[in-house]
Amino acid sequence: MAMETSDPLFPVRQTTLCLDIQGNKTDIIVSSYEDHFLVIVTQIGSMGTILHARKExxxxxxxxxxxxxxxxxxxxxxxxxxxxxxIEHISNSGSSKALVLSLGLRDHSMGTLKGIVSAVIEKLF
Structure with a gap:
C-alpha cells in the first residue's frame, strides 16, 4: 500500500510502499528532489548496492x-x-531528473527485479 509520508512543509516529497515480492517483504521509498529521484528498495533493512542512472x-x-x-x-x-x-520510464514520462537507486535485496532473481520495477512504476510514479 502506497502512502504519502511527507510533511507538507518539507520540500522533499516522499512516498513509501511495503509489499511482498517473490516471498520477501520489500520496502520501497521514493524521494523526489529537485534534480534527482532517490529510490531505496530493501529486503534486508539496509541500502545495499547503489546505482546512478541518467539520460545523456x-x-x-x-x-x-x-x-x-x-x-x-x-x-x-x-x-x-x-x-x-x-530511468527509461522516468525519461519517457517527461522528467529530466536523474535516478539514484539503492537495492538491498535477498533475492536478485529476474522475477524479483521485474516485480520491483513494476511496483515502482505502477504504484509510485
Missing part, C-alpha cells in the same frame, strides 16, 4: 542512458538493468 543529453534522436554502480555489487548486470528500466 546529445544530438542523437534516440536517447542514451548512463547507468553506473556508485558502490556495491559491480558484477550483477541485472541490477544495472533494473536502474536502466526505471
Amino acid at each position: 543529453e546529445g544530438v542523437s534522436i534516440d536517447p542514451t542512458f548512463n547507468v553506473a554502480v556508485v558502490f556495491g555489487k559491480r558484477d550483477e548486470p541485472m541490477l544495472a538493468a533494473c536502474a536502466r528500466k526505471l
Whole structure:
C-alpha cells in the first residue's frame, strides 16, 4: 500500500510502499528532489548496492542512458538493468531528473527485479 509520508512543509516529497515480492517483504521509498529521484528498495533493512542512472543529453534522436554502480555489487548486470528500466520510464514520462537507486535485496532473481520495477512504476510514479 502506497502512502504519502511527507510533511507538507518539507520540500522533499516522499512516498513509501511495503509489499511482498517473490516471498520477501520489500520496502520501497521514493524521494523526489529537485534534480534527482532517490529510490531505496530493501529486503534486508539496509541500502545495499547503489546505482546512478541518467539520460545523456546529445544530438542523437534516440536517447542514451548512463547507468553506473556508485558502490556495491559491480558484477550483477541485472541490477544495472533494473536502474536502466526505471530511468527509461522516468525519461519517457517527461522528467529530466536523474535516478539514484539503492537495492538491498535477498533475492536478485529476474522475477524479483521485474516485480520491483513494476511496483515502482505502477504504484509510485
